Amino acid sequence: MTLGHEFGAGAACLKCKDKCEGFELHFWRKICRNCKCGLTEHNVQMNSEENKKVGKLFEDTKYTGLIAKLKKDGLPSYKGNMVTITLPIPKDVPMTSVTYEWAPPVANKYLAVRYIQLLPAEKRPVAGTEGAAYRRQQMACQLPEHDQDPSKCHELTPAEVKLMQQFVRKYKDEALGVADVMLPEEMALIQAQGQGGAGGAGVGATVSCRQCQQPMGRGEPAVYAERAGYDKLWHPACFVCCTCNELLVDMIYFWKKGKLYCGRHYGDSEKPRCGGCDELIFSNEYTQAEGQNWHLKHFCCFDCDCILAGETYVMENDKPVCKPCYMKNYAAKCASCQKEVEPEAQRVSYGDHHWHAEPECFKCSGCSKCLTGQRFMAVKAFLFCSVECKKKIIT
Ligand SMILES: [Zn+2]
Ligand SMILES: [Zn+2]
Ligand SMILES: [Zn+2]
Ligand SMILES: [Zn+2]
Ligand SMILES: [Zn+2]
Ligand SMILES: [Zn+2]
Ligand SMILES: [Zn+2]
Ligand SMILES: [Zn+2]
Numbered sequence: 174m175t176l177g178h179e180f181g182a183g184a185a186c187l188k189c190k191d192k193c194e195g196f197e198l199h200f201w202r203k204i205c206r207n208c209k210c211g212l213t214e215h216n217v218q219m220n221s222e223e224n225k226k227v228g229k230l231f232e233d234t235k236y237t238g239l240i241a242k243l244k245k246d247g248l249p250s251y252k253g254n255m256v257t258i259t260l261p262i263p264k265d266v267p268m269t270s271v272t273y274e275w276a277p278p279v280a281n282k283y284l285a286v287r288y289i290q291l292l293p294a295e296k297r298p299v300a301g302t303e304g305a306a307y308r309r310q311q312m313a314c315q316l317p318e319h320d321q322d323p324s325k326c327h328e329l330t331p332a333e334v335k336l337m338q339q340f341v342r343k344y345k346d347e348a349l350g351v352a353d354v355m356l357p358e359e360m361a362l363i364q365a366q367g368q369g370g371a372g373g374a375g376v377g378a379t380v381s382c383r384q385c386q387q388p389m390g391r392g393e394p395a396v397y398a399e400r401a402g403y404d405k406l407w408h409p410a411c412f413v414c415c416t417c418n419e420l421l422v423d424m425i426y427f428w429k430k431g432k433l434y435c436g437r438h439y440g441d442s443e444k445p446r447c448g449g450c451d452e453l454i455f456s457n458e459y460t461q462a463e464g465q466n467w468h469l470k471h472f473c474c475f476d477c478d479c480i481l482a483g484e485t486y487v488m489e490n491d492k493p494v495c496k497p498c499y500m501k502n503y504a505a506k507c508a509s510c511q512k513e514v515e516p517e518a519q520r521v522s523y524g525d526h527h528w529h530a531e532p533e534c535f536k537c538s539g540c541s542k543c544l545t546g547q548r549f550m551a552v553k554a555f556l557f558c559s560v561e562c563k564k565k566i567i568t
Pocket of ligand 2: 186193195209210
């Protein structure tokens with residue numbers, strides 16, 4: 174089993190900066206052991222790995238034209254489609270060329286450039302810009318390797334491997350596709366020819382975008398998805414996942430019941446996903462807690478990985494933690510006795526201060542009267558039953 178522990182090792186976390194000592198993959202969560210952020214939050218250059226992943230995704234599909242067999246190790250790899258385009262410019266301006274980390278693989282370069290211009294500026298995959306980083310991040314997020322390759326999953330049983338292989342086969346046959354970019358008038362011509370009708374019939378009829386319902390511009394590139402049928406088309410910026418609304422990375426889509434999905438959200442629409450390891454769950458036995466699904470062995474403390482089934486746990490930042498870790502790392506201190514307040518204990522909170530809701534702790538700092546159910550004044554960490562008691566302590 175390879176979880177690729179070495180991959181990305183030591184990369185700095187872009188979010189935590191100095192607080193993370195460098196990326197170190199947790200042994201089954203798909204996150205960093207040091208800072209608990211994902212791989213995409215770290216400064217990892219993942220092109221060759223990502224290209225292999227996409228290559229494998231399209232292996233044994235009708236889209237194999239996108240991948241090339243690498244002679245060296247026999248692993249299929251995605252050709253990507255990095256292009257450098259020199260734009261025609263006025264005489265007195267120096268030549269400018271732009272490298273796109275990806276552009277639609279169409280013969281007409283101007284169509285490819287226009288497609289990219291129609292994307293939001295911060296999402297254009299221009300090398301060295303935030304748009305290129307956005308594409309790489311979406312590549313990791315939308316197409317999780319562990320949704321397509323059982324060897325990237327944590328300790329699957331042979332039965333789970335078999336179910337996963339069937340699932341992958343099914344989406345490759347029924348849902349997965351790569352879109353095309355074409356001019357609507359070009360497509361109308363092709364369709365008219367295909368139907369044996371007079372060439373040019375239907376050209377000029379305005380068609381609207383399947384996503385925004387606005388008309389498509391004449392002479393502007395439109396996105397077509399074979400699985401959806403060539404009668405449907407999208408503006409480049411409208412070719413998005415119905416769940417996350419992000420641009421479908423490299424126009425790789427999953428089509429199901431009239432909707433476009435990214436790989437991750439297609440998977441989520443078919444199977445429960447484990448909140449611990451981020452893998453789809455192929456076992457009948459799993460647990461639901463806190464609005465999420467979990468492999469039984471993965472409903473664990475986020476800090477120490479102890480199994481939480483049947484144990485007291487506390488949700489901290491939407492992650493479950495065991496009681497000992499909660500007491501050590503998160504519990505609020507009682508302003509009166511200075512001890513941590515247990516997660517199950519009754520407490521009173523006021524501003525940033527907390528007290529055990531017990532007569533020994535939640536009491537007047539002046540006369541020690543229990544304040545449960547009483548009117549009280551709070552001054553910093555002190556509690557008072559009356560102005561008189563307050564005067565005794567604070568002058
Ligand atoms: Zn981090
Ligand atoms: Zn980290
Ligand atoms: Zn649109
Ligand atoms: Zn999505
Ligand atoms: Zn899991
Ligand atoms: Zn713990
Ligand atoms: Zn206390
Ligand atoms: Zn008092």
